[in-house]
Amino acid sequence: MGETTKITVQGSNPMQNAMKVAFASKDMQTVNAHFGAAKEFVIYKISKEGFELDGIIKTDTTDLEGDDKTDSKVKALQGINIVYCESIGGTAAAKVIRGGINPMKIENESKIEDVLKELLKMINNNPPPWVRKIMNLQTTDDARLARWE
Numbered sequence: 001m002g003e004t005t006k007i008t009v010q011g012s013n014p015m016q017n018a019m020k021v022a023f024a025s026k027d028m029q030t031v032n033a034h035f036g037a038a039k040e041f042v043i044y045k046i047s048k049e050g051f052e053l054d055g056i057i058k059t060d061t062t063d064l065e066g067d068d069k070t071d072s073k074v075k076a077l078q079g080i081n082i083v084y085c086e087s088i089g090g091t092a093a094a095k096v097i098r099g100g101i102n103p104m105k106i107e108n109e110s111k112i113e114d115v116l117k118e119l120l121k122m123i124n125n126n127p128p129p130w131v132r133k134i135m136n137l138q139t140t141d142d143a144r145l146a147r148w149e
Contacts, residue, residue: 017135018047020054021119022077023112024085031106031115035088036069041077044116048124051116074099081134084115
């Protein structure tokens with residue numbers, strides 16, 4: 001049966017309202033792996049204050065078949081809010097979403113650090129409602145608020 005190994009990194013400071021982001025990577029520095037083929041996911045915590053490495057999840061699904069591979073990865077990624085990958089199939093994406101994880105495809109190979117910097121910029125400017133919900137951020141500058149009152 002497939003095995004999962006979780007390596008946790010002790011953070012330097014506690015991050016308030018942080019979310020966990022996983023990156024499917026072949027080299028631990030670049031988003032360059034298909035979700036189903038990924039053997040390692042690099043995990044970061046990110047909040048308004050910044051980001052830091054949180055750990056690595058290694059998934060060995062070589063002896064699993066079909067849906068069991070995806071199910072094993074989704075289970076290993078429990079507690080992750082967003083997973084970035086090079087690509088992901090429709091069935092796998094549906095399972096990831098049902099697992100409470102938001103899948104994000106990267107069109108071209110991108111450095112994990114660059115993706116984190118863009119995500120940090122978005123969080124500190126005008127995050128979409130689903131990100132605000134994950135991070136327990138108060139909505140203050142949403143134009144729709146006036147209509148809701």
